[in-house]
Amino acid sequence: MGRPVLAAALGLGIALTGQPARAAGQDTAPAYAFAEDARRIEGAGSTADAAELEPGRTYRSTLPPDAKVFFRLELDDTETTYASATAVPPPGTGVSVADGVKVTVEDADGRSCDADTATFGAPGSPHPVAAWAMREISLRRSLCAEAGTYYVTVERAAPDARGASPDHWELELSTVSEPATRTPDGTATPGAWDSATPAPVQGTARRRSGGAGFAQAAPLGEGVWRDDIRPGQTLFYQVPVDWGRQLHATAELGSSGTDASRYVASALSLDLYNPVRGHVEDLSLGYNGGQKSKALKPLPPVAYENRHASGQQVSAVRFAGAYYLVAHLSPEVAEDYGDGPVPLTLRVRLGGAARNGPDYAGGTVPADVFTVDGGGAASGEGGDAGDETLYRVLAAGGIGTGSALVVGLGVWTVVARRRGAALPG
Numbered sequence: 001m002g003r004p005v006l007a008a009a010l011g012l013g014i015a016l017t018g019q020p021a022r023a024a025g026q027d028t029a030p031a032y033a034f035a036e037d038a039r040r041i042e043g044a045g046s047t048a049d050a051a052e053l054e055p056g057r058t059y060r061s062t063l064p065p066d067a068k069v070f071f072r073l074e075l076d077d078t079e080t081t082y083a084s085a086t087a088v089p090p091p092g093t094g095v096s097v098a099d100g101v102k103v104t105v106e107d108a109d110g111r112s113c114d115a116d117t118a119t120f121g122a123p124g125s126p127h128p129v130a131a132w133a134m135r136e137i138s139l140r141r142s143l144c145a146e147a148g149t150y151y152v153t154v155e156r157a158a159p160d161a162r163g164a165s166p167d168h169w170e171l172e173l174s175t176v177s178e179p180a181t182r183t184p185d186g187t188a189t190p191g192a193w194d195s196a197t198p199a200p201v202q203g204t205a206r207r208r209s210g211g212a213g214f215a216q217a218a219p220l221g222e223g224v225w226r227d228d229i230r231p232g233q234t235l236f237y238q239v240p241v242d243w244g245r246q247l248h249a250t251a252e253l254g255s256s257g258t259d260a261s262r263y264v265a266s267a268l269s270l271d272l273y274n275p276v277r278g279h280v281e282d283l284s285l286g287y288n289g290g291q292k293s294k295a296l297k298p299l300p301p302v303a304y305e306n307r308h309a310s311g312q313q314v315s316a317v318r319f320a321g322a323y324y325l326v327a328h329l330s331p332e333v334a335e336d337y338g339d340g341p342v343p344l345t346l347r348v349r350l351g352g353a354a355r356n357g358p359d360y361a362g363g364t365v366p367a368d369v370f371t372v373d374g375g376g377a378a379s380g381e382g383g384d385a386g387d388e389t390l391y392r393v394l395a396a397g398g399i400g401t402g403s404a405l406v407v408g409l410g411v412w413t414v415v416a417r418r419r420g421a422a423l424p425g
Contacts, residue, residue: 032088032128032234033213034060034172041173043069047151055081055177056365058215061154063087063101063169068155071173073105073135077147079177079362080136081105084277085154086172086214087118089126089165091232096161097124101169104153105133105144113144117157122266122284126165127234127328128213129271132278137180140308172214176276176369178319179362181304189308193246193300200250200295200347210235210327214277217324222350228341229268229327231334238322239348240372244355246301247272247323247348251285252293254343262336263288268344269328272296275321275369281313289337293345301351304358319370320357 038060044050050072053059063069063085075081087101100119106112118131133152135144144150154171158164205226211217217236229235241247251270267287272280285294300306300314307318329342357370364370 031091031212032086032170032172033211033216034170035213035215038172038215041071043071043154043171046070047072050151053083053152053173053175055175057175059171059173061171061173063154063156063171065156065159065164065166065168068153071152071154073150073152073175075135075147075150077145078137078180080134080138080180081150082132082134082176082178082276082278083152084130084132084174085152086128086130086277088128088170088172090167090169091126093126093165093167094163095120095124095126096158096164097121098158098161099164100129100157101131101171102153102155102157103131103133104155105135106151106153107144107146108149108151111143113150116279118279119157121269121282124163124266125232125328125331127232128326130214130273130277130279132276136307138307139184174277177365178370179360179364182359182361188305189310190300190303190305190314194351195298195300197295197298198248198349198351200293201349202347205345208237210237212236214273214324217322219322220325220346220348222348225346225348227344227346229329229344230341231329231337231339232331234326234328235344237325237327237346239325239350241302241320241323241350242354242372243303243320243357244301244352245320246351247299248295248351249325249349250293250295250347251283251327252291252345252347253285253287254345255291256289256337256342258289258337261288264330264332264336267292267330267333269330270296271324271326271328272299273324273326274316275319275323277324278316279312280316280323287333287337287342320372321370 035058038058041051041059041061043061047070050070052072052074073081083105085101085103089095097120102117104112104115113135114133116131116133118129135150137145201224203224205224208218208225208227210227213236217238220237220239239247253268264287266284268285271282274280281296283294283296285292299317302317302320306314309315
C-alpha cells in the first residue's frame, strides 16, 4: 500500500506527510516536507548565471537574507507560465510581521511582467509562505508577450524590518505552463455570482491528519474534518475544486479546557492557495481557550474568465484543481495553554455545479494540473490508481468514513493483486 491518500482513507495512524503520525507530547513542529522529487538548484546572483526552471518540475533552493536570487525561464509566445516560491524559514528563528518572500517575473529588458509578495503577517512566527508571479498571454496585456528569455527573481519582502531573521531560508520553487484556448478568450470580466456566506457544514467530524508541505497536503472533500495542531505548527490540506464549483471553508479551534485569561489575537491563520500556489484569501482567528470559528470570505465559482477581474481574490480563482488550505498556529498559544495540540476543525462546502473547462489548444504542464482528476497528491507526486480513485470521489462532494474504508479496501485489494502478479514466481 504505502500511499498517503490511501492511508487517510483507511484511518491509519500514519500522517499524510509520509512520516509516522505526530507523537503525543511532541515539543517541536515537524519540518516542512519538500517534494520528494525536488531538484536542488542554486539561485544566481546575476541574470547572466541564472539556471533554467522547466515547467512542471519542482526545485529546492536557498534564499539569502540580504540579496536577490535569479532563475531563468525560456518561453514561447503562446503559453502563460506561473512561477511560485515557497519560503521556509528555520523553526525557532525570529521573524518580522512585515517580512516574507517576494517573487517577480521580468523580461530580458528588466521590465516587470508581474510580482507578488507574501508576508508572515499578524502571527509573527516563522512558517512557510508562498508567493507567485506570471508571464501571462492575454488580449489585455501587450507587455511580456514575446517569445524569449525571462527571469524569476526571488527576494525577502522586508529583510531590514525590525526583528527580521538573519538566517538563510529554504525555498521550494515550481512552475506551471498553461496553453492558450482554441478561441480567443476576450477581456470580459466574470458575471455576477452568489457572494453570500452559507451556513457552515454540519455533521460528525472525520479525522484527517494534515501534511507538512504542499506536496504532501491531505485531501479533503466536502464535509467536516478534524485534526490537532500544535503551537508553531503548519498543516497543509488540499480540496479538489472543479470548474464551476464554489469553495467555502470555515476554521474552528476547539476549547482547551484550560482557564486562561490571556487572549491571543492572531492564534490561527488559515491561507487558501490555488493550484499553482497563488494566494487567494486568508483569515486570522483569535483564541482565549474557548471554541472560536471564522469563515473565509466568499469566493466566486472557479472560472477561466475570473482572470480578467480586477480583484486578486477573484482573479486567483481562475482554474480548477487542488486548492490548498494551510493552517498555522502561533507559538504564543503555548505561553498560556501549553505546547500540546489544540483541536482544529475544518468545515468545507462545495457549492455550484461542475461544468466544462476551457477548450485549451494544448496540454498543461504538468498534465491535468487544472482538473480534479490530477494535481496534488493524485498526479504530481506519482500517485497510483488508488490515489486517483479516492481523489475523484472526494471531488464529487465528500465521502463518509465507512465509504472511504470500502473504497480504500477495494483499491488496496486491486493494487495488491497487481503487484502480486508482477512478482516473480
